[in-house]
Amino acid sequence: MRKKNGFVSLFASVQLALFLLFILAATSIIGTIIPQNQSHGFYVQQFGEKTAQFFGLLDIADMYNSWWFLSLLGLFALNLIVCSLERIPLVFRILGRDMGMTSPEQLAQMPLKHAYTRLSTVDAAEQEVMQFFRSLGFKAQKVEKDESSLYVAQKGGWSRFGVYVVHCSILIVLLGAVIGSSTIAEKILHNPTFAFKGAMMLPEGQASGHINAFKGGQHIDLDFQLFCKDFTIEYYPNGMPKTYRTEVGIIEEGREVRHAIIEVNKPLTYKGVTFYQSSYQPFQNYLVQIKRAADGLATSSKIGVAREVLWSEAGVRYGIINRENRGEVTRQLKIWFSDGQGKASIFWLQPGQEAKIKRPDATYILKVEQAYATGLQATKDPGVGLVYSGCILMLVGLYVAFFLSHRRLYGSIQATGSECHILLAGDANKNKVGFERKFTERIKRLEQLS
Amino acid sequence: MESSLFFGLAMIAYILAAAFYLGLFLFKNDKVGLIGMLFAAGGVIVQTIALGMRWHESYQIGAGHAPLTNMYESLVFFAWCTTLFYLGLEYRFKARIMGAFVMPCVAVAMAYASLSARIDDTISPLIPALQSNWLIAHVVTCFIGYGAFAVAGGLGMMYLLKSASRNKQENLSILGSLPELKIIDDLTHKTIIFGFMWLSAGIITGAIWANEAWGTYWSWDPKETWSIITWFVYALTLHARFTRGWQGRRIAWLAIVGFLAVFFTYFGVNFFLSGLHSYGSV
Numbered sequence: 001m002r003k004k005n006g007f008v009s010l011f012a013s014v015q016l017a018l019f020l021l022f023i024l025a026a027t028s029i030i031g032t033i034i035p036q037n038q039s040h041g042f043y044v045q046q047f048g049e050k051t052a053q054f055f056g057l058l059d060i061a062d063m064y065n066s067w068w069f070l071s072l073l074g075l076f077a078l079n080l081i082v083c084s085l086e087r088i089p090l091v092f093r094i095l096g097r098d099m100g101m102t103s104p105e106q107l108a109q110m111p112l113k114h115a116y117t118r119l120s121t122v123d124a125a126e127q128e129v130m131q132f133f134r135s136l137g138f139k140a141q142k143v144e145k146d147e148s149s150l151y152v153a154q155k156g157g158w159s160r161f162g163v164y165v166v167h168c169s170i171l172i173v174l175l176g177a178v179i180g181s182s183t184i185a186e187k188i189l190h191n192p193t194f195a196f197k198g199a200m201m202l203p204e205g206q207a208s209g210h211i212n213a214f215k216g217g218q219h220i221d222l223d224f225q226l227f228c229k230d231f232t233i234e235y236y237p238n239g240m241p242k243t244y245r246t247e248v249g250i251i252e253e254g255r256e257v258r259h260a261i262i263e264v265n266k267p268l269t270y271k272g273v274t275f276y277q278s279s280y281q282p283f284q285n286y287l288v289q290i291k292r293a294a295d296g297l298a299t300s301s302k303i304g305v306a307r308e309v310l311w312s313e314a315g316v317r318y319g320i321i322n323r324e325n326r327g328e329v330t331r332q333l334k335i336w337f338s339d340g341q342g343k344a345s346i347f348w349l350q351p352g353q354e355a356k357i358k359r360p361d362a363t364y365i366l367k368v369e370q371a372y373a374t375g376l377q378a379t380k381d382p383g384v385g386l387v388y389s390g391c392i393l394m395l396v397g398l399y400v401a402f403f404l405s406h407r408r409l410y411g412s413i414q415a416t417g418s419e420c421h422i423l424l425a426g427d428a429n430k431n432k433v434g435f436e437r438k439f440t441e442r443i444k445r446l447e448q449l450s
Numbered sequence: 451m452e453s454s455l456f457f458g459l460a461m462i463a464y465i466l467a468a469a470f471y472l473g474l475f476l477f478k479n480d481k482v483g484l485i486g487m488l489f490a491a492g493g494v495i496v497q498t499i500a501l502g503m504r505w506h507e508s509y510q511i512g513a514g515h516a517p518l519t520n521m522y523e524s525l526v527f528f529a530w531c532t533t534l535f536y537l538g539l540e541y542r543f544k545a546r547i548m549g550a551f552v553m554p555c556v557a558v559a560m561a562y563a564s565l566s567a568r569i570d571d572t573i574s575p576l577i578p579a580l581q582s583n584w585l586i587a588h589v590v591t592c593f594i595g596y597g598a599f600a601v602a603g604g605l606g607m608m609y610l611l612k613s614a615s616r617n618k619q620e621n622l623s624i625l626g627s628l629p630e631l632k633i634i635d636d637l638t639h640k641t642i643i644f645g646f647m648w649l650s651a652g653i654i655t656g657a658i659w660a661n662e663a664w665g666t667y668w669s670w671d672p673k674e675t676w677s678i679i680t681w682f683v684y685a686l687t688l689h690a691r692f693t694r695g696w697q698g699r700r701i702a703w704l705a706i707v708g709f710l711a712v713f714f715t716y717f718g719v720n721f722f723l724s725g726l727h728s729y730g731s732v
């Protein structure tokens with residue numbers, strides 16, 4: 001055997017893997033108990049000056065991105081690579097092994113075997129062996145030896161790679177995470193637009209072409225603009241929010257190239273940047289739209305509470321006298337409307353709904369909406385595809401590693417006079433119990449036949 | 451809500467099943483065990499109806515969603531998954547005595563969900579973040595995994611009990627009715643493998659959902675972190691077994707530790723820690 005150096009044998013060892021898995025599990029607990037990403041002052045107040053300083057040293061405030069935690073993950077990845085690389089050649093050697101070279105001594109040592117003698121011709125015995133192989137779903141290959149014939153077949157040899165598919169998938173996920181990391185884009189690639197996470201607060205009717213990064217807070221310019229057409233909230237009858245929806249347009253070179261709706265769980269992706277509905281900001285002024293039913297004459301204005309507006313074309317005065325808020329979100333508005341004929345109309349109206357105002361001479365349709373800014377999170381993560389592929393690969397690999405196995409069957413016939421000595425043997429690298437059950441079941445059937 | 455009546459019946463069936471399985475364990479009477487199994491199977495059937503009704507009722511009140519979205523619904527679903535998984539195992543491996551270690555756990559989960567004042571069982575509509583098919587996939591995959599791990603934990607306890615009694619040469623006692631140590635050990639391993647598959651799928655679907663809803667597939671919030679801790683624990687268990695040859699008591703202990711991690715991921719995080727998932731307890 002080739003002598004291994006210390007580095008390789010350490011990183012090829014499963015003991016190290018067990019140790020790292022344990023340490024990763026144990027240290028991960030810390031960040032679930034000590035609140036993350038708080039200010040230094042918070043830790044001083046909660047844990048005292050000394051402890052807070054110690055926390056600072058170990059990056060406890062952001063422990064999952066700390067030097068030591070990332071190093072642990074790095075060691076884990078290295079362990080995985082070295083260990084797998086060391087063992088994969090072994091799999092090739094097993095698969096490359098010529099089963100036809102199996103010696104009678106090796107056959108005699110198989111854990112699963114059945115030897116018996118038949119009074120029959122060699123041809124009849126061969127038929128029987130072939131039939132046995134077929135009954136287990138294997139196609140036998142015949143190898144002539146000096147004094148006997150050997151029959152071999154194998155299935156599912158490739159399933160030995162399942163483990164390495166799983167290991168490789170973990171590395172792919174980690175690689176995807178590295179590629180999508182905004183810290184790496186900024187600090188190592190010096191290109192913050194490569195990968196970022198940030199937010200934009202966009203008032204209705206306005207457009208913006210940049211976002212503010214979460215980390216560091218710097219501006220990141222997009223090569224297009226996002227225009228917020230409308231933001232709406234819908235409620236369930238019991239008052240719980242049902243939908244937050246932003247209607248946007250994407251603007252390039254002054255033209256709208258795409259219209260889209262962003263809702264929670266329905267993000268919009270454009271040119272690699274994905275926008276998520278994440279928050280909103282209600283303003284305390286309102287868009288009022290009025291139309292005269294008879295001829296469609298219309299007006300609109302943006303007003304606050306307790307302001308009177310004159311619509312001179314129609315000779316109408318209107319305003320909002322009062323409102324009922326829940327938090328900053330307006331639930332009802334009290335509208336005052338007069339066209340100088342008789343008493344003014346005063347009524348409550350919910351934002352977003354239309355009111356029909358019947359005046360002696362005309363009918364008006366009035367609608368009020370609260371003005372909002374929509375809060376969008378914007379993410380560019382070029383690694384997410386890799387992460388997802390790694391995940392799929394992991395599930396496939398786990399299935400192969402756990403539920404499929406490499407099964408081999410052997411048969412040999414040795415003729416002496418009019419007797420045939422038959423040996424049937426098999427092995428499986430996994431799920432041995434299941435394989436054994438099938439094997440013995442077929443053997444029993446064989447015995448019943450004779 | 452007519453479904454609550456059926457959930458109540460399922461709870462009673464599970465409690466009776468647990469009682470009869472314990473009876474089987476204590477008195478080694480096969481008939482008692484059979485009755486336990488029938489109650490467990492009946493409970494599953496009644497609960498399946500109840501789940502369907504609750505789903506239907508949610509549409510009638512205009513909140514339409516699969517019954518998998520809050521603490522009550524997930525506990526109830528956990529009880530359902532665990533029982534179903536356990537019955538499959540019992541049928542396949544003919545080891546009815548395991549029920550004495552699994553069904554009490556189910557009965558407690560179901561009773562806690564139905565009777566605790568901390569758990570709200572009204573059907574409420576979904577806030578926007580929860581309106582996603584990935585949520586359904588996430589909950590279903592996670593809870594199949596949790597169900598398997600609960601069974602594995604029960605098997606671990608069974609193993610420890612039995613092996614402790616063997617050391618003391620008192621195998622003539624009731625523990626003698628437990629299956630062979632080797633069989634329990636093998637079942638524990640198989641169950642963990644099954645659970646590990648589903649937990650992996652659960653973590654993955656959760657990550658995809660998070661990415662759709664919040665733009666980050668992994669944010670190390672306490673629930674996510676605890677799920678990965680659990681995953682590490684089981685990965686460790688599996689590797690210790692097939693590469694270091696760990697067996698028996700060590701694996702039994704790890705199956706129990708693993709289930710404690712599952713338990714904390716599921717409960718502890720909601721009650722003791724805060725984070726993205728805490729609205730799940732509303």
Ligand code: HEM
Pocket residue numbers: 011012013014017076079080083084087163166167170398401402430682685689692693
């Ligand atoms: C949490 C991460 C890991 C996962 C999910 C994982 C998964 C798996 C799976 C599914 C198997 C196949 C089990 C079977 O044959 O039934 C396996 C085997 C194995 N793993 Fe890992 N693994 C991980 C980390 C590691 C690491 C870091 C090492 C580094 C030494 C390692 C070394 C091995 C070895 C040596 C085997 C046995 C391969 C064989 O059958 O020859 N694993 N792993």
